[in-house]
Amino acid sequence: xxxxxxxxxxxxxxxxxxxxxxxxxxxxxxxxxFRDAISAPPSARFPLGTDELGRDRFARLLxxxxxxxxxxxxxxxxxxxxxxxxxxxxxxxxxxxERAVTTGIDLFLSLPWLFLLLAVRALLPLNTSPLASVVITxxxxxxxxxxxxxxxxxxxxRTLLNSDYLVQARASGITAARLFWRxxxxxxxxxxxxxxxxxxxxxxxxxxxxxxxxxxxxEPLPSWGAMLRExxxxxxxxxxxxxxxxxxxxxxxxxxxxxLLRTEDCNPC
Amino acid sequence: MLSVLLLRHLRxxxxxxxxxxxxxxxxxxxxxxxxxxxxxxxxxxxxQSQQAIRSERAANSNIALFYLRxxxxxxxxxxxFSQSLNRPVSELLKERLPLTMVSLAYGVLGGVALGFxxxxxxxxxxxxxxxxxxxxxxxxxxxIPAAVIALLFLWMNAPGRWAIxxxxxxHVYRYAKNLLVxxxxxxxxxxxxxxxLSSGRILLAHVMLPAAPQLAALAGISVSLAFxxxxxxxxxxxxxxxxxxxxxxxxDRDLPLLVNITILIALxxxxxxxxxxxxxxxxxxxx
Numbered sequence: 001x002x003x004x005x006x007x008x009x010x011x012x013x014x015x016x017x018x019x020x021x022x023x024x025x026x027x028x029x030x031x032x033x034f035r036d037a038i039s040a041p042p043s044a045r046f047p048l049g050t051d052e053l054g055r056d057r058f059a060r061l062l063x064x065x066x067x068x069x070x071x072x073x074x075x076x077x078x079x080x081x082x083x084x085x086x087x088x089x090x091x092x093x094x095x096x097x098e099r100a101v102t103t104g105i106d107l108f109l110s111l112p113w114l115f116l117l118l119a120v121r122a123l124l125p126l127n128t129s130p131l132a133s134v135v136i137t138x139x140x141x142x143x144x145x146x147x148x149x150x151x152x153x154x155x156x157x158r159t160l161l162n163s164d165y166l167v168q169a170r171a172s173g174i175t176a177a178r179l180f181w182r183x184x185x186x187x188x189x190x191x192x193x194x195x196x197x198x199x200x201x202x203x204x205x206x207x208x209x210x211x212x213x214x215x216x217x218x219e220p221l222p223s224w225g226a227m228l229r230e231x232x233x234x235x236x237x238x239x240x241x242x243x244x245x246x247x248x249x250x251x252x253x254x255x256x257x258x259x260l261l262r263t264e265d266c267n268p269c
Numbered sequence: 270m271l272s273v274l275l276l277r278h279l280r281x282x283x284x285x286x287x288x289x290x291x292x293x294x295x296x297x298x299x300x301x302x303x304x305x306x307x308x309x310x311x312x313x314x315x316x317q318s319q320q321a322i323r324s325e326r327a328a329n330s331n332i333a334l335f336y337l338r339x340x341x342x343x344x345x346x347x348x349x350f351s352q353s354l355n356r357p358v359s360e361l362l363k364e365r366l367p368l369t370m371v372s373l374a375y376g377v378l379g380g381v382a383l384g385f386x387x388x389x390x391x392x393x394x395x396x397x398x399x400x401x402x403x404x405x406x407x408x409x410x411x412x413i414p415a416a417v418i419a420l421l422f423l424w425m426n427a428p429g430r431w432a433i434x435x436x437x438x439x440h441v442y443r444y445a446k447n448l449l450v451x452x453x454x455x456x457x458x459x460x461x462x463x464x465x466l467s468s469g470r471i472l473l474a475h476v477m478l479p480a481a482p483q484l485a486a487l488a489g490i491s492v493s494l495a496f497x498x499x500x501x502x503x504x505x506x507x508x509x510x511x512x513x514x515x516x517x518x519x520x521d522r523d524l525p526l527l528v529n530i531t532i533l534i535a536l537x538x539x540x541x542x543x544x545x546x547x548x549x550x551x552x553x554x555x556x
Contacts (some may be wrong), residue, residue, distance in 0.1 A: 107285055110542065111535045112497035115515060119531045122519040158517050188416070205414045209501050212416035228417060241336055247417055254412040 008256035015253050019066035026059035031220040041240065048242050051230065055220075059245055064222035068204055069253070071138040076199035078142030080149055084192055091157025092184070101154065108147035112185035114209060116144055121215050133218035137210060141203045149195035156191040160184055194261075201257045208250060224250045274550050276544035279474025285539055286343070286354070289532040291336055348529040355523035358529045362512060369499055369510035377491045378500070383434060384441025392449040393472050403446075409437035416494050416501035429506030436498040437491045444490075448483055452476045482549040489542035 001009075018025060027045060028034075034046075034054040042049045048057035090101035108116075120140055128136060160166060166183060174183075204224070210216035211225015219226065227246040230236070237243050280542040286542040314322075342349060348358035390396050410418070416438050422432040452458060458475050466475075499512035507513075511530055 016419060076306075103281070103284065106281060107288060107535075110285060110539045112492070112493055112538065114497045114500050115531045115534050118500065118519040119524075119527050122522050122524060122527055156325055201412070205412075209416045210416065213501055213519075214505055217520060227413075228414070228420075231417070231420050237424075247413075250414070251409070251412045255408055257362040258408060258411060 005260055005262075011252050011256040012260075015065055015249065016069055017097075019062055019069055022059065022062035022066055026056060026062050028056045028059050030060045030063040030222050031055065038039045039240075042242055048206040048245050049240060052102065057227075057242070057245065060222035060227060061249065064224050064227055064246065065253075067134060067217065067223050067248065068207060068250075071134065072200050072203040072207065073196075074142075075138040075145070075203045076196050078139070079145040079199055079203075080196040082143065082146040082194055083149035083153050084188075086146065087153030088157050088184075088188065090150075091154040091161065092180070098154070101150070105147045105151050108144075109151070113206065117141070117206065118215065120144065121210070124189075128218065130218040130221040132173075133216070134221055134223070137207060137216050138203070141206055144198055145203065146187075149199065152195055153188065153191055156188055157184065157244060160187050176261060195262035197257070197261050201261075204250065204254055204257075218233070270545065271423070271454055271550055274547060275543070278539070279548065282536065282539050282543070285535055286532065287340075289535060292528075295336075325454070340386070340425075348533075349525040351518070351526040353518065353523040353526070358526050361526070362511065362530070362533065365509060365511050365514050368508065369503070369512060371497065372430040372433060372503070372508065372510060373492065375430040376495050377437055379431055379434030379485065380437025380495070380542060381441050381491060384438045384443075385445045387438075387442050388445035388449055389472075391446060392453060393476075397466045403442060407442045410435050410439040414501070415498040416505060419502040419505035420421060422502075423506055429502045429508050432502045433495050433498050436502075439492050440494060441487055443488055448480050449476060452480050455467065482551075485548040486545045489538070489545040492541045493538045 015145050021250060032055065034040075034050060034056070036054070037050050038054040039052050040046055040050040040054075046056050048056060048061060050062070051057055090098040117140060118143070121137075130184065161184075166179070169179060169183060201256055207223060208225040211223050212228045214229070216225040217223035224246050228250075230243050231247065332480050339349070346359060348362065350356070351361060354361060361373045386405075387399070387406070390399045391403050415432070418435050419429060422429055430537045451477060458471060461471050461475050496512075499510060500516055501512075503512035504510070504516045511534070515527060515530045517523070517529065
């Protein structure tokens with residue numbers, strides 16, 4: 001591990017720890033409104049000041065970090081599981097099922113990610129509760145983000161099935177279940193893990209884009225995307241540069257994740 | 270070989286229209302607010318007129334029939350009617366598509382030029398510190414949401430189309446750099462270097478030319494990325510293009526408009542992918 005990767009790990013650990021200790025570190029709730037301190041500058045009471053509704057920005061940042069850091073991996077897990085199921089079975093079974101899955105993957109990959117998210121998000125009712133909006137946003141990310149990992153997993157499964165030792169194992173009459181559990185799955189684990197980790201920053205950025213467009217997590221629940229909406233007021237940002245804290249933290253976390261995942265492969269996606 | 274590939278791509282495009290159309294029609298049919306007609310509240314309409322409106326709506330309640338009508342409409346260039354903007358979708362697309370296409374062209378070309386230029390500076394020119402600067406810049410651009418990049422451009426009063434370039438650039442840079450590095454380490458390039466060929470000639474004849482098809486394949490990926498980035502960028506920079514139209518349609522739950530835009534964008538991405546795949550195949554030596 002390089003020095004930069006160690007620093008990235010430290011940033012991620014600090015962000016995760018701070019979000020987990022949000023209740024202890026923040027002096028107030030993320031939704032509590034202090035009408036006597038609207039748009040207040042940073043102070044000992046409010047380290048990042050308050051927003052236009054008088055809510056503690058520091059508390060919102062910590063709770064927003066918790067949401068992103070908990071739910072982006074959950075969505076990544078879901079998309080990796082769907083990808084493993086579809087891509088893995090396509091590579092393992094071959095034939096018509098493989099052709100059907102490959103066509104599905106191609107179709108999904110030809111649709112720009114954000115257009116697809118918008119289309120499905122628009123189908124959902126407007127009056128969802130804030131908690132439901134969080135779950136729906138990340139569930140959508142998980143359900144729609146399977147195509148790219150599925151392609152890698154299908155290719156990995158195919159390569160493994162054609163490898164010498166698996167050809168030999170099949171020739172020696174191994175059962176399908178044993179072949180899958182004993183030989184295929186353990187060797188696919190690195191690909192599955194890589195796809196899981198690669199999906200996390202993608203989902204964090206997608207949530208941020210959706211949030212900034214007003215289609216992500218609903219108020220009063222905080223998320224990085226929702227907090228970035230404040231940045232649309234340029235003059236306020238100039239006067240209160242601490243409003244940039246969510247953007248800085250998001251960039252630091254995503255950069256750290258990318259630094260840890262950095263490989264010199266040729267995959268442009 | 271090329272004709273087989275072309276046929277495969279055409280089949281995929283046709284399938285996209287059929288499956289996308291079916292999904293779209295189902296989404297529209299099952300979406301909230303379908304079948305609600307505010308004309309029924311018009312007190313000037315008598316019972317007969319209201320019944321006629323209801324019968325017209327009942328004809329659309331069957332998904333299969335609705336889908337067939339939808340496909341027939343698509344075949345005639347009828348993309349349906351936008352509920353929120355009260356205008357035909359084709360009219361809205363005709364109005365906004367050129368602006369988005371121009372932004373995409375600038376964005377993709379700018380992103381490819383910047384990414385490829387930096388990759389060349391790092392691999393060929395080997396300018397001191399260029400690798401570090403380019404890697405940091407591309408890493409930073411990858412870590413910033415497209416919407417935040419758009420905000421930065423808005424603050425700087427710069428045109429949003431260049432924000433698309435910044436979204437495309439890091440992907441192009443990484444791909445082009447890996448491609449150039451592997452090309453420079455190939456045996457024929459090492460042999461050319463050993464023979465004393467000039468670095469410019471090696472770059473043009475022995476690195477760029479063989480890598481050209483793979484670089485052309487970048488176009489497909491770049492266009493898809495640029496389309497995705499166009500939504501937040503057009504919304505934040507207030508550019509009246511298709512991305513902004515999709516966002517408004519999503520906020521207004523205008524599913525006919527949104528579904529048609531999505532299918533159109535998918536089709537355009539598929540056409541670009543087909544062209545880049547054909548370019549790649551035409552340069553691949555037959556075995």
